[in-house]
Amino acid sequence: MAQRTDQVSVTLAAIARLAGVGRAAVSNWRRRHPDFPEPVGGTDASPQFALEAVEEWLKQNDKIAATAGPLERLWPRVADLSDRDRMGRVVAGVGARLASASAADGELVTGRTEKDVALDPAEQALVDEAVRMAGTEGGVETFRFLLDRWLGTHVRQIATTPAPLATLMAAIAAAARGAGPVRTVADPACGSGTLLLAAARRWSEPEAGSDLRPLGLLGNDGDPVLSSIADARLILEAGQQALVSVTAMDSLRDTFRPPSEPVDVVLCNPPANERDWGHTELATDRRWTYGQPPRTESELAWVQHVVSMLDEGKGSGVTGHGGVAVVLLPPGVAARRAGRRIRAGLLRAGVIRAVVALPAGAAPPYGIGLHLWVLVAPAPRSQDSVVLVDTSDCRHTPSTVSASRLPAIDWDAIGDRILNALQGGEGPGSVSVPVTDLLGEETDLTPARHAAAAGPTRPVDLRRLWTRYEKGLLATQDAGRSLRELSAVQGTVSLGTVSVAELERAKALSILSGVALPEETVRRGDVPDDGVGLVTGLVAIGPEEQQWIDRTAAEQADQNGLFPLTSFGDVVVVATAHGFDAWVETAAPRALGHHVYRLRVDPERLDPWFLAACLRERSNARRAGTHASNTSRVDVRRLHALRLPLEEQQAYGQVHRKLVEMEKALAELGGVGRELSDGLSALLATGRIAERRLSPDLPPASRSGRLRSVPADDIRSASSPSPGTRP
Known part of the structure; x- marks a missing residue:
């Protein structure tokens, strides 16, 4: 029997994709709009709705996403087959038809043009519709869309190689x-053919001086559906220099x-x-x-x-x-x-x-x-x-x-x-x-x-670490000396506060939020000259994180309003409860990720260092926290700052600058201290530690400088003080 499209059901997640919003937004529509379609199946925790009724409601309320194209609307019909193999046969059938058409046009050189895929009438109707859409959406793009959705739906049943x-x-x-x-x-x-596709991308072009025979791609898989998908995928995407042969066999x-x-x-x-x-x-x-x-x-x-x-x-x-x-x-x-x-x-x-x-x-x-x-x-x-x-x-x-x-x-x-x-x-x-x-x-x-995680510590490494440690101590002392004269005011101080939302309405500052950037645009490692650093919600937890994006693309995106770049003097706020922090930007320009905000102040009315000092206080973040979802966040507009004249703000801001310098010196000293401790511990554990100057309380060392072993009786006598002496 042919699949009845008027009975196709969709979940809240599918509705959210059609509308281009989160699932929570769809749940809110159900509560706020009495005319939202009623469930036709599923459970209370995971209701299902009639696709046709949902599409009609979204159109009437102008909530269809601009990105929800024909394929996005086709997928719920494929998913309504409710069977992994039936859905997979549709994907394989689409791939086989598109691969056959490409080979007939002479675009591919393959071992065969089409692999037979047995389809029932409902599956065949979906294949025909997808192939018609491929005329406008693109053959490879259509197949990739269906394959990604199928693999994502059955991710626990089908293990794929990233x-x-x-x-x-x-x-x-x-x-x-x-x-x-x-x-x-x-x-x-071979599964869905990911490894063979990676091989085709590496070796499909014949090397200079070698024969021009096409690269042979041989695959086997015991799952007939997966083998059919892999066959079509490789024919479509492996390029002109590949001979594909995929067999369904164990x-x-x-x-x-x-x-x-x-x-x-x-x-x-x-x-x-x-x-x-x-x-x-x-x-x-x-x-x-x-x-x-x-x-x-x-x-x-x-x-x-x-x-x-x-x-x-x-x-x-x-x-x-x-x-x-x-x-x-x-x-x-x-x-x-x-x-x-x-x-x-x-x-x-x-x-x-x-x-x-x-x-x-x-x-x-x-x-x-x-x-x-x-x-x-x-x-x-x-x-x-x-x-x-x-x-x-x-x-x-x-x-x-x-x-x-x-x-x-x-x-x-x-x-x-x-x-x-x-x-x-x-x-x-x-x-x-x-x-x-x-x-x-x-x-x-x-x-x-067998393999050591790090190279052995050398004497020159120890000398460099001790030098850095001593410099860190001096820097910490210098940073703290200017703060040592500060003291707390006795009694209670009553000062008015103002929220960030009020400051925004008064145009004393402007707020822009970062966005979640596509993974393929983000690079990791040291930021090059032609790159722009990326600030994410993990920056307060993992300071070693180095992420960046292309500078030209970032500047163009900033001009188009896609995501903000920071400038010197901006206040940056990480609004996740587990990594909340606020600081004045001194490493601009940088791009901002999800849950990171840029506050740009009017310097005639607000001092950025004073504002950052007020915003970063932990109790301030607790009062502005929200627990409306599974992840706790901080509502930036609910944060408060003291209401002070600009002159006093600047005085407080100078103190905050010195405090930041001390924090930076302490962090650097802590990092050097950990390296030094790890290096000495490794030397102790491998018996490679030596002393240049021995304590008179220890037994004399050998001429090589290596410590001698100490008898157990000597250790006990040394650890037990004699009567009348202080331990």
């Missing part, structure tokens, strides 16, 4: 392979047929923690060169399957031309005792070239730090060492920012550290370990157990 990680895996494979050309890339568990359990030609690169994110992967029926499989994987080690079955696909080439070193694989695996695969024998066999054969520990949050499941294994085809002469890289500390903000939110991943730092280690460079978090040292009772390949 695009930055896919790009990184392709870069690692290129570095490990060396200068050899890449003609064939495979993914035996790479482990189906009859193993080696590729018609050896594979140059394999990128794979295989299923993890599977028990029913074919342990019994595959007991005599010829792929288990390094041992039959135990039932609990399905990941090692995938590793051996991947190795069996690789081209042995002329050599399989980091600079050779043999096949290379990069596989994403759970961290337990590197250490579980059940897989020790297979890991040892892979090491002896020279198959494992590197193991990389990623930060938690780099890919699903986001709560653990996954590993990347860099594998090569076995060579007659195996390598002498394995590169182990720990990138778990490559984050933009400290892990204490929020208990419910993982800090941002610094993909640039991860890539630099890995590629430097693969090229033989030295640095923190990476080490080259001899194979003989790894072949022990455990054969543990966990990078954190």
Whole structure:
């Protein structure tokens, strides 16, 4: 039976997308407008409404968003199918039709033009409608929209490889392979094709001097819907130089047929923690060169399957031309005792070239730090060492920012550290370990157990830290000396206050709020000369955070009123309850993120340093706090300042300047103190500490300057004072 569009139901979230507002706004409309459509299904917590009635109400009340195009209105009809596979078949059908049309126009060179997708009448009607829309919306854009919505709807059922990680895996494979050309890339568990698409973007252009044969993209997936989507996606987006072949098959359990030609690169994110992967029926499989994987080690079955696909080439070193694989695996695969024998066999054969520990949050499941294994085809002469890289500390903000939110991943730092280690460079978090040292009772390949997070502290480092510490002490003393003469007034002082809202109405200041910038426009790291720093709500919690955007784009956006840039002397307020702060801007220009406000004062009526001193007081923020949503925020307009003449404001502002200088000196001193403490602790823990001048109470040191061990009896006698002496 064909799908009846008049019975299509939508949730509050879908209505919010149609209207271009938040879900809370839709809930408010339901309460405030008696004519808002009544629910036709769902539950009290998640009601559903008739799409046609909702669209009519939004049009009548002029609440349809300008950005809510035809695709936004089409998606609720697709979602109303209420089945993952039916929705997926629609997405695959649209992709197949668009890919077939593109190939017929000569825009693509592919292994085939269309993959059959069986559709029922309701699904076919949606495919036809989407293909008609693609004529105006664009074929690739239409397919991407539907695919992103489908993956987002079923994010807990379909694990995808994040695009930055896919790009990184392709870069690692290129570095490990060396200068050899890449003609064939495979993914035996391709899912929606993200890894193969990253490979196509890296190797689709033939290198100078190589043959002009198109890049071969080979994919397998046991889910027929996913394999159909991957096939269409690669045909649409892989470019003109790709031959695509995606098959619906279980790479482990189906009859193993080696590729018609050896594979140059394999990128794979295989299923993890599977028990029913074919342990019994595959007991005599010829792929288990390094041992039959135990039932609990399905990941090692995938590793051996991947190795069996690789081209042995002329050599399989980091600079050779043999096949290379990069596989994403759970961290337990590197250490579980059940897989020790297979890991040892892979090491002896020279198959494992590197193991990389990623930060938690780099890919699903986001709560653990996954590993990347860099594998090569076995060579007659195996390598002498394995590169182990720990990138778990490559984050933009400290892990204490929020208990419910993982800090941002610094993909640039991860890539630099890995590629430097693969090229033989030295640095923190990476080490080259001899194979003989790894072949022990455990054969543990966990990078954190071998790679130090930071380089050893040198004597010159200690001298520099002590110099910085002494300078910090002097700066703190100088900053505090001018404040030491201040005292508190006895008794109660009654001074009037004025709210920021009142100051705004009196035109003594103007307020502009920052916006949430698209993630693709934000860069991380040191701000370059052609960049503009970005102030976010995390600035008060993670001062190490460095984010920036392009200066030209920021200035144009400021002129167009899209988001504000700061100027010297503006007061900036972070209006999140957990990171509330206010200060006078001295590092302008900077862009402002979500929940960050710019207050520009009239200098003839307000002193900015005085205003910042009043606004930043914690009790002021508590009184102006709002708890109307799940996240506590501070209403900037409800903050108060003292009502004082401009001359007194300026006097108070001068005191606030000195206070800020002292806070800055204390923060710098605290940072140096932590570095100094960490360095000395590391020296103590490794037995590398020495004394240049010994205390008379300690036993004499050896000529090398290293401390001698002290007998336990001497320690007890030294810690227990004799009678009549003060401890």
